[in-house]
Amino acid sequence: MNEVLLIYAAALLLAWPLGRYLAAIYSATPTVLDQVFGPVEWVIYRAIGVDPLAPMSWKAYGKALLKLHLIIALIALVILVQQGWLPANPDGVEGMSWDLALHTTASFITNTNQQHYSGQAQLSYFAHLVAIVSMQVITPAAGIAALVAILRTAFTQRDATASTPEGAVSVGNFHADLVRAIVRVMLPVAFITALLLAWQGVPNTFMGARTVTPLDTGTGLAEQRIPVGPVAPMVAIKQLGTNGGGWYGPNSSVPLENPTPVSNFVETIAIVLIPMALVFMAGYLTGRRRLAILVMGVMLSLSALLTGINIWSENQPNAAFAGLAADGPNLEGKEVRFGATATALWGSFTTQTSNGSVNGMHDSFNPLGGATTLMDMFINATFGGVGVGLINFLLFLLLAVFLGSLMVGRSPEVYGRALEAREIKLICIALLIQPLLILGLTATAVAIPGLAQNSNPGFHGLSQVLYEYTSAFANNGSGFEGLGDDTVWWNLSCAVALILGRFIPILAPLALAAHLAGKRVAPMTSGSLAVETPTFAVLTLGVILMFALLSFFPVLALGPVAEFLSLAN
Amino acid sequence: MNHAQSVARISTATPVAHWLQALRGALVLMVLCGGLYPLFTVAIGAALFHVQSTGSLIERDGQMIGSALVGQPFSAPGYFHGRPSVAGYDPFAVSGSNLAPSNPTLRERASVSSSAFSAANGVAPTAIPVDLVAASGSGIDPHISPAAAEIQIDRVAAARGRPRSEVAGLVAARVERPVLGVLGQPRVNVLQLNLALDALGSEAGVTP
Incomplete structure (x- = not known):
């Protein structure tokens, strides 16, 4: 328990100064940082051929984002298919099949990192670094850029006595927002984290696999090839950028990827560090610190609630071992050096933030523990993915403003700007596509024989399918990994969920922000709904829980809840 | 701006x-x-x-014998045994079982492990520490719990013909404690423990 409290406290204590630093990066006034990073960025802007000061409308911003992502994805796709003859391939890995390469590209360009392959055996060093690691740095930076654009457009204080058409509202410059996030945040923080991990024993080399002769020759295993490589820089950024895709198939449960309790401490904090820091950043950047406190309070409450249930659940015995071993926590799929509590904490953080890395197998979690990880991903705004998590939260917040205002009979407005039909439509598009797509695809995969490929029977088989699509849409990337998911159906249907789950929740809120920013600001009166209050925080919490529960309670009842009840007998 | x-x-x-x-x-x-x-x-x-x-490789007598971060399979009674692995301790095939608690296959597999261990060590199934029945997440977990090492001391000492107290002392000396008393679980690295056992044996000229 002390380990859990220590990790929460350390993450918050590190996220606070990082949040201040992020706010300084995106503040309108020049800082000392410009002298350090400015020249590097100037070279990058020149090489790309862009003017970092040119203002962009939301459409121009969104198009620049989409075009860059599309080109990166195409390059990555070619690398994955052709990796067999490309350089830095000491273990002789062959190229990927087209559908697996397509899914992998869609998965990494959407900051999801759902893996239908095992990296140590199916990716060359070149593909790992140039295709995978570069997307692991760029996509969270794009999430930060989108968040900053939305915050500065719709949530900063300003007076507007006349309305502006949304096309004429500047949301900032995409290239400047993106490059600053990469150069000033992602790469420096990842470098420090990678060195900490290398110190703890994560491989950090360009030499190929070494062969060793095991001690006990009577077991039938004549030799072990130890897969290594430039693992440390990848593990650092996959933890920090809510990416989650690791070097080895079972991710950070593998001791080469997460060797010690200290590396586990570092990697667990790295999961939540930047998502938490962005909440602090929002407070400093917009000058609305009480709003940031409200957001952090609601997020921490949700996190503590679901993490607590998960930790309790995983400390219960695994029902399959009754009478076959001494009573103890559920250690199936878990590592001895971490134990059940640290694994459950990681499982909660990784699903709350859309990270998706694991240090134990979620498929073997007890039913209620597995249910909490699904709940985390349905909500997908408890810290959430880098940038996009807070964007999701702000959507819930606007929905709460709308509902709260109607309940007390006021016209809904946020910081003086009226929420009208168009805003509510955009919020609904962004929020409702989630249950529609997840439940629709799950039902399809289960209904048509031969599609699902679930490896566990009964209620849990449904949970496996549900988890895969939930994870894809939430851009999480973890899985109930027993699923036989390297099939054309799974690769293509998940790719659809991945792409819609990434770009709709970025573009719809961006349009919404520009539209809101163009409105005339009404002065705050005693009749305005007070957003920055504890009462409103409770209302927001209620809206989030109700939304997730109403959408998904039936399928939760059929999957993990039914499994729990059947085992309880 | x-x-x-x-x-x-x-x-x-x-x-x-x-x-x-x-x-x-x-x-x-x-x-x-x-x-x-x-x-x-x-x-x-x-x-x-x-x-x-x-990869934290370990060398003995000029030969690469393993990695401190990669568990190995042990079957000889004179060695401490690690956890069940669905990957057969092949680091290129790392994997967990991904079996749900409700899956009958998991119970079948556990009951095979449980009765085999129970017979080899002369202990009741309900006395077996759970990490010796549950498969690890990576399939190459290098550690077992201190209890899982202690329950094997009698068997190992008998197989090697050494006093129990000597083997028990070796186990106690190799227990790794949580960092700062908080981070991680108490544990024993099975490969390193067995290498230490072999070092004992070579002094007295006894092999497992």
């Missing part, structure tokens, strides 16, 4: 120019993030932490 202002300069660039910017952006950023960042990190990290960087 005053972002409160409206879009003053309307971009006159053509769509082709925008695609060209995207292409140049993709190439520049992929070289920076996928090339320079990992190369720089590996160069610095490998220089600072040389032993760790290649």
Whole structure:
């Protein structure tokens, strides 16, 4: 328990100064940082051929984002298919099949990192670094850029006595927002984290696999090839950028990827560090610190609630071992050096933030523990993915403003700007596509024989399918990994969920922000709904829980809840 | 950058120019993030932490005998045994079982492990520490719990013909405690414990 409290406290204590630093990066006034990073960025802007000061409308911003992502994805796709003859391939890995390469590209360009392959055996060093690691740095930076654009457009204080058409509202410059996030945040923080991990024993080399002769020759295993490589820089950024895709198939449960309790401490904090820091950043950047406190309070409450249930659940015995071993926590799929509590904490953080890395197998979690990880991903705004998590939260917040205002009979407005039909439509598009797509695809995969490929029977088989699509849409990337998911159906249907789950929740809120920013600001009166209050925080919490529960309670009842009840007998 | 202002300069660039910017952006950023960042990190990290960087390999008598971070299978009664692995301790095939608690296959597998261990060590099934029945997540977990080592001491000592207290002392000396008393679980590295056992044996000329 002390380990859990220590990790929460350390993450918050590190996220606070990082949040201040992020706010300084995106503040309108020049800082000392410009002298350090400015020249590097100037070279990058020149090489790309862009003017970092040119203002962009939301459409121009969104198009620049989409075009860059599309080109990166195409390059990555070619690398994955052709990796067999490309350089830095000491273990002789062959190229990927087209559908697996397509899914992998869609998965990494959407900051999801759902893996239908095992990296140590199916990716060359070149593909790992140039295709995978570069997307692991760029996509969270794009999430930060989108968040900053939305915050500065719709949530900063300003007076507007006349309305502006949304096309004429500047949301900032995409290239400047993106490059600053990469150069000033992602790469420096990842470098420090990678060195900490290398110190703890994560491989950090360009030499190929070494062969060793095991001690006990009577077991039938004549030799072990130890897969290594430039693992440390990848593990650092996959933890920090809510990416989650690791070097080895079972991710950070593998001791080469997460060797010690200290590396586990570092990697667990790295999961939540930047998502938490962005909440602090929002407070400093917009000058609305009480709003940031409200957001952090609601997020921490949700996190503590679901993490607590998960930790309790995983400390219960695994029902399959009754009478076959001494009573103890559920250690199936878990590592001895971490134990059940640290694994459950990681499982909660990784699903709350859309990270998706694991240090134990979620498929073997007890039913209620597995249910909490699904709940985390349905909500997908408890810290959430880098940038996009807070964007999701702000959507819930606007929905709460709308509902709260109607309940007390006021016209809904946020910081003086009226929420009208168009805003509510955009919020609904962004929020409702989630249950529609997840439940629709799950039902399809289960209904048509031969599609699902679930490896566990009964209620849990449904949970496996549900988890895969939930994870894809939430851009999480973890899985109930027993699923036989390297099939054309799974690769293509998940790719659809991945792409819609990434770009709709970025573009719809961006349009919404520009539209809101163009409105005339009404002065705050005693009749305005007070957003920055504890009462409103409770209302927001209620809206989030109700939304997730109403959408998904039936399928939760059929999957993990039914499994729990059947085992309880 | 005053972002409160409206879009003053309307971009006159053509769509082709925008695609060209995207292409140049993709190439520049992929070289920076996928090339320079990992190369720089590996160069610095490998220089600072040389032993760790290649996989914490262990050498004995000039032969690479394993990695401190990769568990090995043991079947001889004179060695301590590690956890069940669905990957057969092959580090290129790392995997967990991914079996749900409700899956009958998991109970069947556990009951095979449980009765085999119970017979080999002469203990009741309900006395077996659960990490010896539950498969690890990676399939190459190098550790077992201290209780899982202690319950094997009688068997190992008998097989090697050494006093129980000597083997027990070896186990006690190799228990790793939580860092700062908080982080992680108490544990024993099975390969390193068995190497220490062999070192005892070679002094007295006894092999397992």
